[in-house]
Every structure is written in structure tokens, then in C-alpha cells.
Amino acid sequence: xxxxxxxxxxxxxxxxxxxNACNTEPRPAIDASTLTADSLPPQRPDSxxxxxxxxxxxxxxxxxxxxxxxxxxxxxMGTIAQQNAQSTRVKNFGAMMLKDYTKANxxxxxxxxxxHIIVPAKMPARIxxxxxxxxxxxxxxxxRRYMLLMAAQHQKxxxxxEKTARTLRDTTFKxxxxxxLSLKRLHLDSANTIKNxx
Numbered sequence: 789x790x791x792x793x794x795x796x797x798x799x800x801x802x803x804x805x806x807x808n809a810c811n812t813e814p815r816p817a818i819d820a821s822t823l824t825a826d827s828l829p830p831q832r833p834d835s836x837x838x839x840x841x842x843x844x845x846x847x848x849x850x851x852x853x854x855x856x857x858x859x860x861x862x863x864x865m866g867t868i869a870q871q872n873a874q875s876t877r878v879k880n881f882g883a884m885m886l887k888d889y890t891k892a893n894x895x896x897x898x899x900x901x902x903x904h905i906i907v908p909a910k911m912p913a914r915i916x917x918x919x920x921x922x923x924x925x926x927x928x929x930x931x932r933r934y935m936l937l938m939a940a941q942h943q944k945x946x947x948x949x950e951k952t953a954r955t956l957r958d959t960t961f962k963x964x965x966x967x968x969l970s971l972k973r974l975h976l977d978s979a980n981t982i983k984n985x986x
Contacts, residue, residue, distance in 0.1 A: 848961055851952055852905050855896055855968070858945060860911035862889040864919045869934055874927040877982050878934060884978070885938075888971060899964060928986075935983040942976040 862885045869882025900907050911919070918937075925933055946969060953965045 856907045859889045859893040861915045872926045872930045875931045878931045938979040
């Protein structure tokens with residue numbers, strides 16, 4: 789009788805364990821394409837980060853989405869600069885933006901896919917409006933406005949990346965930020981030099 793009771797208890801424990809195991813579903817990725825133009829997703833841990841607290845403390849998802857939007861803007865404006873700028877230096881700067889951010893964007897897409905962060909295919913409407921606005925200008929006026937924007941935007945990006953890096957623990961994203969900062973600082977130096985010579 790005791791053996792039968794023990795077997796029943798063991799069987800019940802196995803059934804409960806299997807039920808709980810089947811009920812644990814992975815957390816869905818954040819689909820940024822469903823967001824409104826000016827919104828960002830709520831912060832929540834991404835399931836496959838080494839330390840899930842990194843997302844909550846360092847806003848990794850927000851970082852990825854901000855950089856994606858910025859890269860799309862830099863590529864679009866770089867293309868426009870090559871067509872609308874008067875200064876050869878501004879045209880060359882635009883070409884550098886297109887080349888460097890196309891490469892950076894490809895790396896970001898791989899990183900976001902690996903970490904189950906879904907990024908939008910198109911730039912947010914607020915970014916698109918900046919692109920449309922700058923495309924209205926030509927010649928010297930374009931050069932002036934574009935380089936002012938590039939200097940200000942790169943400084944803003946650097947400040948945000950430095951702030952994020954101070955609290956970040958995930959080594960993959962920390963390495964990504966270090967490389968991105970190096971590129972942004974190089975671009976900022978170029979933007980300031982060109983802006984001051986126009």
C-alpha cells in the first residue's frame with residue numbers, strides 16, 4: 789500500500805512539473821513597427837541578454853531604436869547632401885555619412901536580431917520631417933543648415949551614448965557603444981571643421 793501511495797505521489801509530481809514546463813513561453817520581442825511615430829516601447833528585459841537587468845537599467849531597446857532611426861536619417865541626408873550641397877567638402881561629408889551609416893546600420897540589424905529586438909523598417913515620422921525639411925534647401929543655404937544639424941545631432945548622440953555606457957553591464961552592447969562613439973566623434977570633428985569654414 790505504501791509503495792502504491794509513493795508511486796502515485798511521484799507520478800503527480802511529474803505531471804505538475806511537465807505542466808509547468810510546457811506553460812513557460814518565451815517573452816515576445818518588442819515590435820517597434822507598431823509604435824506611433826514619436827513613441828518608444830516600454831522598457832522590459834530581453835530574454836537572451838546575459839543579464840536581463842541590463843535592459844531595464846540601461847534601456848538597451850531604446851538605444852537600438854534611437855540608433856536605427858538616426859542611421860536612417862544620416863543615410864537619407866547624406867544622399868541629399870551629395871545632390872543639394874554646393875561645397876565639395878559638404879558633398880564629401882554626405883558621402884561619408886551614407887557609407888559609414890550604411891555599414892553601421894547593417895551591424896545594428898545583426899545585433900538587434902541576435903537580441904530579439906525588432907526594429908522598424910522605416911524611419912519615424914518625426915525623423916522623416918527633418919529629412920523633408922533639409923531637402924528643401926540648395927547651395928550655400930543647404931550647406932549651412934546641414935552642417936549645423938550634423939554637428940548638433942552628433943554631439944547629442946555622443947552625450948546619450950556616453951550616458952548609456954556609464955550604467956551598461958552587458959559586454960556585447962558595451963563594445964557596440966564604444967565602437968559607435970569612436971565613429972560619432974570622428975564625424976563630429978569633421979562636421980565642426982566644415983561648419984566653421986563655411
